[in-house]
Amino acid sequence: MYRLGVDVGGTNTDAVVMHGRQVLAGVKAATTEDVTSGVLEALEQVLAKAGVERGRIANVMIGTTHFTNAVIERKHISQVAAIRLGLPATACLPPMVDWPDALRQATGDLAYLVRGGYEFDGRPIAPLDEAEIDRIADDLAAKKVKAAAISSVFSPINQEMEQTARARLQRKLPDLPVVLSSDIGRIGLLERESAAIMNASLLALSARTVDAFAKALRTTGLDCPFYITQNDGTLMDAEMVKRFPVLTFASGPTNSMRGAAFLTGIRNGIVVDIGGTTTDVGALQHGFPRQAATVVDIGGVRTNFRMPDVFSIGLGGGSLVRRDRDGAVTVGPQSVGYRIASEALVFGGETLTATDVAVRLGQAGIGEPARVAGIEDGLAREARATITRMLETAVERSRISPEPVPVIAVGGGSILMPDRLGTLEVLRPDHFAVANAVGAAIAQISGEVDRIYSLENGLTRESCLKEAETEATERAIGAGADAATIEVIEREDVPLAYLPGNATRIHVKVVGDMGGVDAHQA
């Protein structure tokens, strides 16, 4: 059977058809405002190019940066009521306190602090103020707020108050989608709350986007299941994405790095993914994206997701090239984005972009080279020097050791990458332009157990962890993972001091390659 991988980026929608380790065909289409027509175009093209019958496609795996871009660009995000249960505690730092002003404005800057929340041992800090929840419901109705996020102090050890508050809110507002922080994050109130608020702000967009994917697949005649890749490189189903779009936040870089590792067989190196507007730089360690250790900024907000450590700069194929007042040549961060196919000079447009410079200097032969012949040589060379310097700085930042490591250039904009970067060798694998879609196509299957265990009657922490690990492994294999490739990626236990019987919450997640994918070379 065959697998189809799709990557929906801000500029391009890429698709690949794969069979085992082999990439049969890869194509790029422009991302469209409605998402559907761009995906449709990519699917039709790649199926035609691969010459594979639609009925033989077993799975479609989609990676998307749509939700991350929405937060970064502060577009398509809804107003959210951030409701925190914790007073009289927590008043000193209200919800969104460490957010950039623009993002706080975009989500409506609407925070409510309510009496409630738990102590570490499960006692209530204060009883939940349900009358206040009713007043908030009235306020939300008057303000026509479309979503809410509820975070209670210590909800990871007891969800009950968040659930009660949601039920109370929905008595007056039955159609209001409400995100609970305990469904999203771990201990760390500000980070978990921020993730819940961002998630709530993206619910409307995620419903539209997932429907757009489904429509594109249906129209193409693909009636196989489709999955969306999440931060850790594993798959989730469409319903899950509708409820938890934040879980896709880092899937773009994860897919491009895993795709780059797959295409080159390189296990340690720097991956530079140059898109239309931005370039993401991250490190591969032992074949996996290097994880960020502590907190990760998304659009300037601290979160505690497990994510690859990626550094982004405002440089891409569509970056505007200009000479500023002092005569210096600047590249980006403004970009023509997905309009590159009509606005760049080589494609018949009127805007000088980084791609035009690359074509002018003979680094690439795309569009109509004649249209850029008139670019002044000095300007082109200066622009190229600026681009190289930007890439060098970004790669240097991702190196923590002086050892020479290979640089793998992927993404549609990688024509901007010189053949060497300082002393580092640059590799451009086959299908480099669609590495993200390859990464999506080889996404892994996970198995997860998150349950409260009672450490009594001879059960020890170790035996319960082992049991959870075995069960998670069985689930992953049951879902189609290759047993030989199973690895534990999350393993934690939180003692629940408030419950009798030495209760502990154990969370284990294992991942493995999809059977028949053989994503890692022996």
Next chain:
Amino acid sequence: MTKYTVSADEMEQIALGGAFLGTGGGGDPHIGKLMAQAAIAEHGPVRVIDAEEVANDALCVPVCMMGAPTVMVEKLPRGDEAREALAQLETFLGRKADALICIEAGGLNSTIPFAVASATGLPLLDGDGMGRAFPELQMVSFTMHGIAATPMVIADEKGNSSVINAISNQWTERLARAQTVQMGGAALVALYPMDGAAMKKGLLRNTLSLVKEIGETIAAERKAHRNPADALIARLDGRRLFTGRVVDIERRTTGGFARGKATLKGIDADAGRSFALEFQNEFLIARDETGAALATTPDLICALDADGGLPITTEQLRYGLGVSVIGLPCDPQWRTQAGLDLVGPGYFGYEQGFVPIERLREAV
């Protein structure tokens, strides 16, 4: 006379340096930093003064947070508990404070006094009582100089507070800890009221400046794409202990402390070896696979993210995380018999005796 002032922006470096000297504990200074930045935005920068500037009869008071770091990242304060505790202590003593003291240069308490100093307009002394972070309130240089922790005021966000009078600093810890647990695992306190003369004897000098300098070093090294470990080792006369990846982490919150043990598998130069970090809020002992100690309290065991170079706290430890672990010699006062009685391995229940880090062989 002001030695220097600290702005909202400079709190970033203070928090970074405080996280490093937190030796894995003391709570994430991020929360205290945000509180200090909010206070500075409203009331203006913090004045830091030298101990010698203070009159011998001046009243100097440390203010800090007490409790488990895992609680502090979740149950944030109401905001004015520390000011409330200070005001009640002033009422009890019948006089106003002249200067504030940072009791603990590591962790959350490296930043909390800045919030209080800005809000009250009181100057903050350049120094602290630990030179790092420790889990119990009698574990300060002041105890070694015979300064009493009480009268002390403890206050929570619910509006509860009490004045404690105790016969010893150990008893103060015992009574205050029980109240902290009842208050929900975290409380704000004003304690060790002392006159300027006592402060000059007991204070570990210039440690706030050191916190700032460490923060600046970490920021500068990261900006230059270097892991800060080498620069910090050189600057602070430290030792590289090991680099490893967390393969197991066991935690329990008992008696108001986050206790536990992390097991790490050696990576890079330490591949093939394994290590353990034992903690009680802070990292207290680092061991190799034979169980031999690589560093022991009161010497400092500091962990940096092996990749990004940022300080790591015990609550951030998680499966798969790579850390490089550095050992630093503690303030000489801690290595005296009186110091070791307060904070040596024996106090924490370890059979391992204290061996100065410079005498333990470096991990090979």
